[in-house]
Amino acid sequence: MPPCTPPTPPPEGEAEANIELARLAKALSHPARVTILRALLRRDTCVMGSIVDLLPLAQSTVSQHLKQLKQAGLIRGEIDGPRVCYCVEPEAIERLKALIQAL
Amino acid sequence: MPPCTPPTPPPEGEAEANIELARLAKALSHPARVTILRALLRRDTCVMGSIVDLLPLAQSTVSQHLKQLKQAGLIRGEIDGPRVCYCVEPEAIERLKALIQAL
DNA sequence: GCGTCATATCGCATATCGACGATAAACGAA
DNA sequence: TTCGTTTATCGTCGATATGCGATATGACGC
Known part of the structure; x- marks a missing residue:
């Protein structure tokens, strides 16, 4: 018998x-x-x-x-003028951290 | 000028x-x-x-x-006899949590 | 307007993913 | 050994991911 607890409802x-x-x-x-996110x-x-x-x-690949x-x-x-300024969405990062931590 | 700090070495x-x-x-x-991991x-x-x-x-897909x-x-x-008992590797989960938290 | 710079998108090639059914492999029981 | 149960692997398929060069878009200066 495998060492399992009785199945709980999800x-x-x-x-x-x-x-x-x-x-x-x-x-x-x-x-x-990951590299991009960390740099940002x-x-x-x-x-x-x-x-x-x-x-x-290549630039096109990074854009993807x-x-x-x-x-x-x-x-x-x-x-931002002729450029685009990228920045992180702190809420999304926090959401990710919370979801992982809840594992 | 975009609001960036001076580039730090990685x-x-x-x-x-x-x-x-x-x-x-x-x-x-x-x-x-994710469902499988959580169940385990x-x-x-x-x-x-x-x-x-x-x-x-299908069973074959789950096996993949x-x-x-x-x-x-x-x-x-x-x-485990004719079966296989799967269980999580706690160290790997902790490593994942640490990597995410360090973001 | 025109040209230039920075970025996004398109089109294409190749590789990997995700799904399935069918089959192989391993084991216990009869 | 033979059968049934359980899991892994194979072969195939369409869909998606990844990469590139080429081209379109958008904003600015002249």
């Missing part, structure tokens, strides 16, 4: 939390995106050009990664 | 941490895998058959997801 709203966590985790599932958190950079310099990737981070709600892009 | 060993975090995040990047953490189930019952997926969780080091499978 807590309320767990399915939604699982989907939300999976979405956020997916956004972090590529080293380049350090506030080293916020402009595309300098983010590209951090990575061995930024798009994914934006779609996951982890970052935001504000138009 | 901390020591950050690239490795980014890769490690991306690997762990990738393992959690699918709702089914609750110790509701540990055998394939009951895990399959939790999900609207378990394989990915195992390859990421988040779970372990112990042969």
Whole structure:
């Protein structure tokens, strides 16, 4: 007999939390995106050009990664003259931390 | 001028941490895998058959997801008679929590 | 207007993911 | 040994991810 406790009913709203966590985790599932997020958190950079310099990737590829981070709600892009200034969404980061910590 | 601090050199060993975090995040990047991990953490189930019952997926698909969780080091499978008993690797979970919290 | 700079998007190639059914492999019981 | 139960693997498929160069878009200065 395997060492298992009797099956408990899955807590309320767990399915939604699982989907939300999976979405956020997916956004972090590529080293380049983790690198970008960390750089933005350090506030080293916020402009595309300098983010590209951090990575061995083409500008278009970096733009795609930024798009994914934006779609996951982890970052935001504000138009700043001819550039776009990216910054993190602190609430989303906190949400991610909370979901992971609750595991 | 965008509101950026002067560029700081990236901390020591950050690239490795980014890769490690991306690997762990990738393992959690699918709702089914989050569901499985949570069930194992609750110790509701540990055998394939009951895990399959939790999900609207075929047995072979669940086996694939378990394989990915195992390859990421988040779970372990112990042969228990004709069955396999899966359980979480607490150290890996703690590592994940630490990496996320350090963001 | 025109050109320039910075960024986003398009189009394409390749690789990986996620799903399934079918089958193989391992084990206990009869 | 043979059968049934349980899990892993294989082969295949469509969908998605990742990368690039080329091109479109948008904002500014002239």
